[in-house]
Structures are given as C-alpha cells and as structure tokens.
Amino acid sequence: xxxxxxxxxxxxxxxxxxxxxxxxxxxxxxxxxxxxxxxxxxxxxxxxxxxxxxxxxxxxxxxxxxxxxxxxxxxxxxxxxxxxxxxxxxxxxxxxxxxxxxxxxxxxxxxxxxxxxxxxxxxxxxxxxxxxxxxxxxxxxxxxxxxxxxxxxxxxxxxxxxxxxxxxxxxxxxxxxxxxxxxxxxxxxxxxxxxxxxxxxxxxxxxxxxxxxxxxxxxxx
Numbered sequence: 001x002x003x004x005x006x007x008x009x010x011x012x013x014x015x016x017x018x019x020x021x022x023x024x025x026x027x028x029x030x031x032x033x034x035x036x037x038x039x040x041x042x043x044x045x046x047x048x049x050x051x052x053x054x055x056x057x058x059x060x061x062x063x064x065x066x067x068x069x070x071x072x073x074x075x076x077x078x079x080x081x082x083x084x085x086x087x088x089x090x091x092x093x094x095x096x097x098x099x100x101x102x103x104x105x106x107x108x109x110x111x112x113x114x115x116x117x118x119x120x121x122x123x124x125x126x127x128x129x130x131x132x133x134x135x136x137x138x139x140x141x142x143x144x145x146x147x148x149x150x151x152x153x154x155x156x157x158x159x160x161x162x163x164x165x166x167x168x169x170x171x172x173x174x175x176x177x178x179x180x181x182x183x184x185x186x187x188x189x190x191x192x193x194x195x196x197x198x199x200x201x202x203x204x205x206x207x208x209x210x211x212x213x214x215x216x217x218x219x220x221x
Contacts, residue, residue, distance in 0.1 A: 023062035027172075029073050030055035031216030033180075037081045039189065040206045050080035050091055054098065058218055069104040070120075077124070081210055083133065094154070095128030100162055114168040122180060124158040132187065151190040152208060159183045164214075172220050180212040 033052045058073035075098040082091035100122040108114030132152045160183055166176025185207035 025060045025062075025220040027058050027060070027218050027220035028056075029058040029075065029216055029218040031214055033077070033079060033215075034213045035079045035081050035210050036212075037083065037186075037208060037210045039208055050082045052077070052079040052093070054078065054214070054216075056098075058220075060104075060220060067105050067107060069106060070102065071104055071118070072099070072101045074099055079210070079212065081132075090133060092132040093128070094132070095126070096124045096158075097127055099123045099125075102162055102164070106168065108168065111171050112169075116166055116168065116174075116176075118162065118164045118166070118176070118178070120162055122160045122162050124160065126154050126156050126158075128154075130154045130156070152187045153190075154187045155185060158186060166216075174216075174218040174220065176216050176218070178214040178216065180214060182209040182211055184209075186210050 031054055033054060034049050035052060036049050054075045054077040056073055056075035058071060060069060060071040062069045077096040077098045079094040079096065080091055081094060082089055084090075100120065102118040102120035104116050104118045106114050106116040130153055132154060134151070161181045162178050163181070164176050164178030166174055168174050187208040189206040189208050
C-alpha cells in the first residue's frame with residue numbers, strides 16, 4: 001500500500017503543477033462496466049462476466065502543448081463479480097471509490113469533434129464488505145453437501161492501469177471505452193480442500209484479480 005500511495009503522490013503533484021494558463025474543465029462522468037475475475041489457483045469454480053456501474057465528478061486539463069492533456073475523476077464504482085460452482089452461480093457486489101489519473105492525447109476537427117487516447121494509473125479503495133463468497137458448498141467424497149471452507153478477503157486498496165480511447169463532440173460531450181488492468185491482487189483466497197478430498201490439511205492459498213471493461217459518457221461544463 002505504501003508504494004501505491006507514493007505513486008499517487010507523484011501523479012497528484014504533476015496534476016497540481018499544471019500551469020495556470022492551461023484550460024480547466026469540470027464535469028460529470030458515468031458508465032457501465034463488465035468485470036472478469038481470474039483465480040490463479042482455480043479449484044472447483046469457474047469465473048463469470050458480470051455487469052456493474054460507476055459515476056462521479058471529473059476534471060480535465062488541457063496542457064499548453066498541442067493535443068496533450070490530463071483528466072482525473074473520483075468515481076463510486078459498483079462492480080459485480082461472479083463464479084460458477086456445481087451448486088450454481090454465485091455473485092457478489094463490490095463497492096469502491098476509484099481515482100483514475102489519465103494522460104490524454106487528442107486530435108480534433110475544429111470545435112465539432114475529435115478523438116482521443118488515454119492511459120494512466122488508477123487507485124481504488126474498498127468501501128464495502130471485506131469478505132466475499134463465504135457461503136459456498138460442494139459435494140464431498142461421501143456424496144453429501146458440505147461447506148467448502150473457502151475464504152476470500154478483499155484488499156483495502158487496489159492499484160491498476162487504464163488504457164482507453166474515445167470521441168469528443170461539440171467540446172462538451174465525451175464517449176469512451178476503457179480497459180482497466182489489475183496490477184495487484186483484489187483478494188486473498190484460502191480453500192480447505194479436505195472437505196472435498198477427505199485428506200486432512202489439503203488447503204490451497206491463492207489470489208483473485210479482476211480486470212474490467214468500461215463504457216462511459218462524460219459531460220464537461
């Protein structure tokens with residue numbers, strides 16, 4: 001977490017050091033996301049794509065260099081993640097405050113339209129429950145349903161990287177696609193396989209990560 005805050009401090013310092021003659025616009029941003037979970041040691045589950053949403057204020061800097069800029073936002077992000085077991089599909093809603101800080105390069109056609117690409121770090125803070133998928137069960141070797149002994153503990157903060165592109169219309173409206181790539185783990189996983197195999201002490205430790213596709217609309221004032 002200390003390393004994440006150091007990176008955040010450096011990027012934030014770059015933002016506040018933007019010269020006063022740069023253009024500054026505030027706005028609102030909202031959109032939909034599709035989250036895909038990956039397990040580095042998947043045992044008795046498969047993962048599933050799930051849809052969620054996000055919304056919040058944003059700010060855009062246009063730097064005194066042609067085509068270059070930055071944008072930042074503070075977003076409430078409601079992600080839904082799902083896994084499939086033999087007992088059916090299970091899903092959980094995750095609540096985060098996301099702070100994306102993106103570098104932006106734009107090519108415009110006058111004031112009517114333009115296209116842009118973005119990339120930059122994102123810092124996310126868990127504001128919901130820290131335990132997920134605590135009620136899973138499977139059929140053991142004796143043929144009866146038993147608790148899996150599975151534990152997923154969410155990290156308090158996450159560091160990820162954004163890569164995206166979009167269009168600008170009439171200087172105020174922006175529509176974009178973004179892919180958020182998890183750099184660290186989202187949750188620690190612990191599975192007690194003794195309930196499945198009948199062998200005492202057969203536990204598996206692993207990590208859960210989630211990458212997210214995002215479609216957004218923003219309006220700048």
